[in-house]
Amino acid sequence: MSRIAVEPTDLSPTGYVLRGPGELSVRFDRRVVLMCGLLVAVLIAVFLTSLAVGDFTISPGDVVRTLFGNPPDPLADFIVNGRRLPRVLVAFLVGGALGASGAVFQSLSRNPLGSPDVIGFTSGASAGAVFVILVTGGSMLQVAGGAVVGGLATAVAVYLLAYKRGVQGFRLILVGIAAGAMLTSAVHYMLMRAELIQAASAQVWLTGSLNTRAWDHVVAVGIGVALVAPLLAVLSRPMRLIEMGDEAATGLGVNAERTRLGMLIAATVLAAIAVAAAGPIAFIALSAPHLARRLTGASGAAVGAAALMGAALLGASDLVAQWVLPTPLPVGVVTVCVGGLYLVWLLAREGRRNHV
Amino acid sequence: MSEPRLHGNDLTLAYDERVISRELSVSIPDGSFTVIVGPNACGKSTLLRALARMLKPSAGAVHLDGRLITQYSTKEAARRLGLLPQSSIAPEGITVADLVSRGRYPHQRLFRQWSAADTEAVAEAMTSTGITDLRHRRVDELSGGQRQRVWLAMVLAQQTPILLLDEPTTFLDIAHQIEVLDLCHDLHVSHGRTLVAVLHDLNHACRYATHLIAMRDGEIVAEGAPAAIVDETLVRDVFGLACRIIDDPETGTPLVIPTAKQPVVTTS
Numbered sequence: 197m198s199r200i201a202v203e204p205t206d207l208s209p210t211g212y213v214l215r216g217p218g219e220l221s222v223r224f225d226r227r228v229v230l231m232c233g234l235l236v237a238v239l240i241a242v243f244l245t246s247l248a249v250g251d252f253t254i255s256p257g258d259v260v261r262t263l264f265g266n267p268p269d270p271l272a273d274f275i276v277n278g279r280r281l282p283r284v285l286v287a288f289l290v291g292g293a294l295g296a297s298g299a300v301f302q303s304l305s306r307n308p309l310g311s312p313d314v315i316g317f318t319s320g321a322s323a324g325a326v327f328v329i330l331v332t333g334g335s336m337l338q339v340a341g342g343a344v345v346g347g348l349a350t351a352v353a354v355y356l357l358a359y360k361r362g363v364q365g366f367r368l369i370l371v372g373i374a375a376g377a378m379l380t381s382a383v384h385y386m387l388m389r390a391e392l393i394q395a396a397s398a399q400v401w402l403t404g405s406l407n408t409r410a411w412d413h414v415v416a417v418g419i420g421v422a423l424v425a426p427l428l429a430v431l432s433r434p435m436r437l438i439e440m441g442d443e444a445a446t447g448l449g450v451n452a453e454r455t456r457l458g459m460l461i462a463a464t465v466l467a468a469i470a471v472a473a474a475g476p477i478a479f480i481a482l483s484a485p486h487l488a489r490r491l492t493g494a495s496g497a498a499v500g501a502a503a504l505m506g507a508a509l510l511g512a513s514d515l516v517a518q519w520v521l522p523t524p525l526p527v528g529v530v531t532v533c534v535g536g537l538y539l540v541w542l543l544a545r546e547g548r549r550n551h552v
Numbered sequence: 553m554s555e556p557r558l559h560g561n562d563l564t565l566a567y568d569e570r571v572i573s574r575e576l577s578v579s580i581p582d583g584s585f586t587v588i589v590g591p592n593a594c595g596k597s598t599l600l601r602a603l604a605r606m607l608k609p610s611a612g613a614v615h616l617d618g619r620l621i622t623q624y625s626t627k628e629a630a631r632r633l634g635l636l637p638q639s640s641i642a643p644e645g646i647t648v649a650d651l652v653s654r655g656r657y658p659h660q661r662l663f664r665q666w667s668a669a670d671t672e673a674v675a676e677a678m679t680s681t682g683i684t685d686l687r688h689r690r691v692d693e694l695s696g697g698q699r700q701r702v703w704l705a706m707v708l709a710q711q712t713p714i715l716l717l718d719e720p721t722t723f724l725d726i727a728h729q730i731e732v733l734d735l736c737h738d739l740h741v742s743h744g745r746t747l748v749a750v751l752h753d754l755n756h757a758c759r760y761a762t763h764l765i766a767m768r769d770g771e772i773v774a775e776g777a778p779a780a781i782v783d784e785t786l787v788r789d790v791f792g793l794a795c796r797i798i799d800d801p802e803t804g805t806p807l808v809i810p811t812a813k814q815p816v817v818t819t820s
Binding site: 205206207208209211213219220221222223242308361430432434436437439441442443444446447448449450451493494496 | 558568601604605625626627628629630631634635636637638639640641642643644645646647649653654655662663664665666667671674687688707711730782795
């Protein structure tokens with residue numbers, strides 16, 4: 197008998213369990229695994245295309261050779277390893293962080309429109325960043341710091357304001373919307389009072405962009421994501437039980453309040469990392485979890501698939517933003533268009549289903 | 553007699569400032585089918601929620617197996633005591649078997665997600681609730697009665713010696729109500745489990761309970777075997793209902809017949 201075996205669980209037509217030595221057993225869904233494999237294939241395609249395409253086109257063969265430390269010429273080495281590789285890696289990491297964060301927020305709020313905006317996080321980050329840009333002029337690092345501080349402060353304030361014998365999803369949404377609206381008007385106020393040039397640079401940051409992202413971004417975002425990922429992996433099972441309601445989850449042995457707090461922290465930190473690195477890129481956190489669920493047919497939040505979907509969406513959007521349009525645009529412009537179309541489609545579909 | 557596995561002492565139960573019960577003490581006899589009855593808003597669900605550690609008493613304590621229930625990790629408590637809440641949300645698109653399998657959570661660990669015992673417990677829970685044929689159906693496609701049996705199966709798969717059921721028969725038609733109660737009866741008789749249920753129907757309570765707890769205004773008015781405590785006075789005191797009590801022709805247990813207020817008009 198082999199030590200590692202895969203058996204169907206007969207719990208659903210696509211449910212399997214992977215058994216290893218001792219009592220080790222991990223459940224998985226065949227369709228989820230297949231679709232995640234497909235997303236990884238898309239990521240590889242986006243990755244290679246991003247490295248090859250540009251003002252200076254490099255053949256796929258040369259790209260692979262350059263990646264493995266054997267560049268055809270120094271220029272290819274500089275362009276691939278120095279410029280395009282860090283940019284596409286930041287796109288993947290930021291997209292993945294946004295996708296996972298959105299999946300957690302949708303599960304927390306039990307609302308398909310849940311996203312980091314729900315707790316006012318994005319507005320708080322924007323207010324913090326714009327404040328730094330306008331008041332201090334601000335290096336990139338200072339702006340990122342301002343965004344993180346603003347976002348986290350807002351998240352903590354919203355959590356505390358919504359706290360009443362524990363935090364319920366609905367209260368969180370209402371308080372978050374209110375805080376977000378106030379902070380957005382604060383941003384507008386600051387922009388109105390600012391000098392034109394500063395206001396313009398703040399506006400660029402507010403759109404969300406991957407321009408001039410380099411290796412230090414990759415390292416910072418990578419470390420952050422690597423720290424949060426294990427927490428999400430541990431929380432993903434109790435998180436699915438909380439979707440059935442607090443009483444059912446508690447009855448099954450889930451500490452609902454502690455799990456929810458852990459989820460909030462993990463998702464907020466992921467959103468903070470993403471915003472600090474690339475600005476408030478819109479709609480990835482909203483649409484990636486939906487698309488991932490539709491693709492995998494999973495019931496409830498599929499955090500891993502949502503992260504892969506977010507990475508693919510942002511990577512592809514950045515390709516479009518750089519090369520498909522007549523003039524290069526910040527990637528946030530593309531994600532807004534893609535996300536807006538998606539939202540219209542989602543609302544139309546929900547409307548039909550609920551016979552509104 | 554040694555102390556029962558589940559009991560609450562001097563419980564004060566409140567939602568924020570609104571006190572539901574003061575200094576309430578309750579014992580659940582081991583191996584009983586205990587049913588809590590009382591008018592709407594008498595605090596019966598509140599008491600059940602406190603016993604199930606869903607509501608923290610403002611004063612007093614709930615004991616489970618000789619220790620304070622709060623001393624157990626919530627997962628350890630979930631291996632001893634299961635709860636069927638009044639309403640739960642089925643995740644979109646989940647299959648029946650998958651939902652039932654979630655009852656195994658307290659027995660699992662991060663890297664021990666599915667054992668042979670899990671397979672067996674889920675199969676057994678689905679057999680005893682009669683939903684084995686539905687196992688690959690989506691829960692959101694089922695009727696209310698089927699869905700309630702699925703939730704019950706999930707709690708059964710948890711394999712706890714004590715089961716708390718909050719109004720398990722609400723939203724069910726009469727046939728499904730009896731079906732669920734027969735199942736509870738069977739669980740208690742042949743599996744020796746201790747059951748505590750909140751029920752609305754006093755006649756169902758009298759027929760199935762081995763131990764009845766009657767509540768009014770957050771207090772326990774009477775408790776004991778239905779035949780020993782249910783009479784016209786109790787029903788009037790608890791529900792404010794004038795009635796006659798006769799023997800249930802099927803089981804011999806008390807059967808409550810409300811007094812007719814005015815002569816019934818019959819047309820011929």
